[in-house]
Amino acid sequence: MTVIALHQKEIEIIQLAVDNNRQAQRKIYTQFSAKMLGVCRQYIKDIHQAEDVMITAFMKVFTNIKNFENKGSFEGWIRRIMVNECISYIRVQKKVNFIEDESYSEESFNNIESQLSLEDIQFLIDSLPEGYKMVFNLFAIEGYKHHEIASMLGINEGTSKSQLSQARKMLQTQINKLKNYENGTE
Incomplete structure (x- = not known):
């Protein structure tokens, strides 16, 4: 009721x-x-x-x-x-530049570590180039599919996939750097 x-x-x-x-x-x-x-x-x-x-x-x-x-x-x-x-x-x-790259890889990355605060996660996402950040947010946070993102942004579906792949790689690299820094190995 x-x-x-x-x-x-x-x-x-x-x-x-x-x-x-x-x-x-x-x-x-x-x-x-x-x-x-x-x-x-x-x-x-x-x-x-x-x-x-x-x-x-x-x-x-x-x-x-x-x-x-x-x-x-x-x-x-x-x-x-x-x-x-x-x-x-x-x-x-004019803060966004999409690199037309049809090549991408469906690599599996670990989920963002639970030790990271929301502020840390937002900082990492903010450090992405605008194109990567926009596609990452639309896909990973908003839940749009690549064909929807491509339509919204006026890009190819492959470009959307590539941007997401590159964003994930950059985030994983940044997370690894943070983990190494915190462990004193960097």
């Missing part, structure tokens, strides 16, 4: 937001802004720029909320807008 009531309440708030009810919009923003700032931060290193992109994306959320069809989660719909806005921002800044 509670799940139905919560879902119904969300539908009501969304409908109020469609009708430009500022309190409903504020409620949606308050509920999702922290998580969506985290999403933007995955793509954009500078927290202030990430916040600016998030605010712009929320403006798009409220402008297009009438298009939400209650198919899938509302949070997922918002998240997709955030990711697309981050991609647009990075493109405008």
Whole structure:
């Protein structure tokens, strides 16, 4: 019963937001802004720029909320807008360069060590070149498939796979360096 009531309440708030009810919009923003700032931060290193992109994306959320069809989660719909806005921002800044490389390897890498903090993991991801970082985030964090990433970014599917492979290699190298440093072997 509670799940139905919560879902119904969300539908009501969304409908109020469609009708430009500022309190409903504020409620949606308050509920999702922290998580969506985290999403933007995955793509954009500078927290202030990430916040600016998030605010712009929320403006798009409220402008297009009438298009939400209650198919899938509302949070997922918002998240997709955030990711697309981050991609647009990075493109405008011309900070991304995809190397057209059809060769890649499906190497298996260990999962990121559990000893690493979230800050360490984010630091490692931030150190990736923008193209690698964007594909890594879209694939490993957002769960998109390579053909979807290729379509979103206007690249070949092989390029997406190559970028992911290179990102994984760089992350594994950085993790190994951290482990060696912590063990005093470097």
